[in-house]
Amino acid sequence: MTRLLSVLLLAGSLLLIVCSALHPILPLTGEGDLAMIAAMGNWRLIHLGLLYGTGLIIAGIWARWTAAEPEERSGLGVAFVVLGIGEALNGVNIGFMAGAGTEFARLFSQGVDVLQVYQAAHLAAVMSGKLAGFLVSVAAGIVALTTGKTAGEPRWLVGIAWLACVAGLAGNLLARPGHPLMLTSVGLMSLWQAVTALRLLRRAR
Secondary structure (H helix, E strand, O other): OHHHHHHHHHHHHHHHHHHHHHOOOOOOOHHHHHHHHHHOOOHHHHHHHHHHHHHHHHHHOHHHHHOOOHHHHHHHHHHHHHHHHHHHHHHHHHHHHHHHHHHHHHHHHOOOOOHHHHHHHHHHHHHHHHHHHHHHHHHHHHHHHHHOOOOOOOHHHHHHHHHHHHHHHHHHHHOOOOOHHHHHHHHHHHHHHHHHHHHHHHHOO
16 A cells, blocks of 8 residues: 555656646736636646646555654644645645636637636635645644654655745745745645655665
8 A cells, every 4th residue: 555655646746746847827917817828728738737646645645654653653644634635725726727717718718708707716716725835834844843753764855844834834925825936835745745755665665
């Protein structure tokens, strides 16, 4: 089970990293957003990648728990439940853009006035993403606190979790709603997740 979950975690984390790198920074105005979305032929594909990557992470993150030392299990259990909720909430934000965002852009390109409806609906999705980034930051801090006490855990890997917590909270609180920095914790934890999955797979050989 650890090996299977590690594969899911690695695949999901890499998919999230790649698709995030391909994702443009939206102007965060109704007209600007919809014009950019309509002009991108791969917009929906990118968001489907983000959506499935998120699902793989929610399942795969438990690879680290199955391989945890007894003293790590309670802390990591709490962290991964919080992280899973956060990732799922971010999935709501991603799902909006994969579905409604694509449709709004199609209608807008045909001359239908959907700007106000899009803007209002998008803000709701963005607030879901904002809570997601906050929860993943909290989860990252719990991961860092828990794994930092483990002798075999590389200090630099614990440092990535701490960075995801601190930088994630800063980005979440200070960035404009909808800006990618709002989800700094999700991106940095994807790096922690990918490295952790690789370490678990090497250990399982």
